[in-house]
Amino acid sequence: MIKVVVAGALGKMGQESCKAIVNAEGMQLAGAVDSRDSGHTIGTYIGKPEVNVTVSGDLEQVIRDVRPDVLVDFTRPGVVQRHIEIAINAGVRPVIGTTGMNAEEIERFVQLASAQRVGGLIAPNFAIGALLMIKFATEAAKFFPHVEIIELHHDQKMDAPSGTAMKTAESIAAVRGHMSQGMPSEFEKIEGVRGGNFEGMRIHSVRLPGFVAHQEVIFGGIGQTLSIRHDSISRESFMPGLILAVRKVMALDHLVYGLENLLFE
Template sequence: MMNKRVLVNGACGRMGQEVVKTIVNDTADELVGVCDKNNEGKDIKKLLSLPGPEVIIEGDLLSSIKKREVDIIIDFTTPAVVMDNIELGLSNGINMIVGTTGITEVDLQRIDKLACDNDVAALIIPNFAIGAVLMMRFAAEAAKYLNNVEIIELHHDQKVDAPSGTAVKTAELINYNRISNQQNNIDEIEKLPGARGGDSNGIKIHSVRLPGLIAHQEVIYGTEGQSLTIRHDSYNRKSFMPGVKLALDKVMGIKGLVYGLEKVLD
């Protein structure tokens, strides 16, 4: 397959920077554009000490894609703007790989329709770490045998949405396999509202936000006399890059919506 022409949206964020480095250093694909509200007008390659001709940071996504031929947009922006970015990309016939979280079930239905209508792909990936994908798969398998479960997700203190997309996706996978979503058959009293976490169809999700963390999740099952903990830790953002490269390899062969990296694992 010919090399792909890639634009990174949110290129100056911490994940965006890692994606830019990966495309330039570790793929045969071409970085043709970068967008970010920060550092507009500067050369992203100079900022990140990368080789090759300059790629100037632009502040407007629509203007950027109108100037050049783009095969794929990789979006790592914010929940507040991600749907606007997705709709803009898909409507212009560009494949989307999205790591930004905060996308709802209603959003996914809209994304699927837009992608199909425009004959392109939308890969919505709550977590690009392959270890995290396996954690979710193992948690879903355990749900066939154990019913009582809670999720603790821990992220850096700059993450604005809670719970994480990974936690939401994990709960969905567990509930698909669980015999029942009923657990803790007592009338609980929360002395502090929210102390028992959020509720996703019977699964409690607890969100922790602290400096020093990157992305971590525990799925804890409990039953009489025993417990099972399935945990994944990302210690740096490079842990997500093999998943980004996998998505880049797969996206051009897909039409419509794909939700979750596990769907493109061989």
């Protein structure tokens, strides 16, 4: 039985994660952590009153009390970093869906996990379709190096661009390198209208109510265009990947960045 603690348990992704873990064969929701309403049971939030797990605001105490195998974290930048350190130092495998960390922070946790021989995962996206989108886009970039990325999320998302957009751009840059696109003399009449520039490709972030998580990668070539798009229309789309990740990290002794490295191994 894999014992799992969820941090950020009262958030939308946290609640969905708790439900998925409760329903998953061979898993136990051993703890729920959230500073917003500690003292109540998580079952009252996820429509499963039989789940008698009390929400706590103290991750370290929960880990000491229940001795979990895995920490699932859907909190926020500025909080997740401390949670990862607590988990790794306690020998608990982190499975991190919180985005907003930079490359230096991720590398620091890779080194820490390696030193402690603790497995874990930091994943910008748990949707299997999104991982396939990144894989297909990376292949396409070998033949269509001119590319722009448009990502669309709900208006409560804190970081921009999304972790998925950054992961896509990094994967594309790995096969095509830096390349200047468009007119060298172009100018913006409104600052930022052309989006952010990563290795010469433009990334555009849309934040509006009604969206969940969506991304389109648009390639341009001579006389043709190619668009690769993925849409998560509900947070349930992330759960099969999350459950897969929880199972996979049990066999790891190091930290992996990107679920695709476990899915396509």
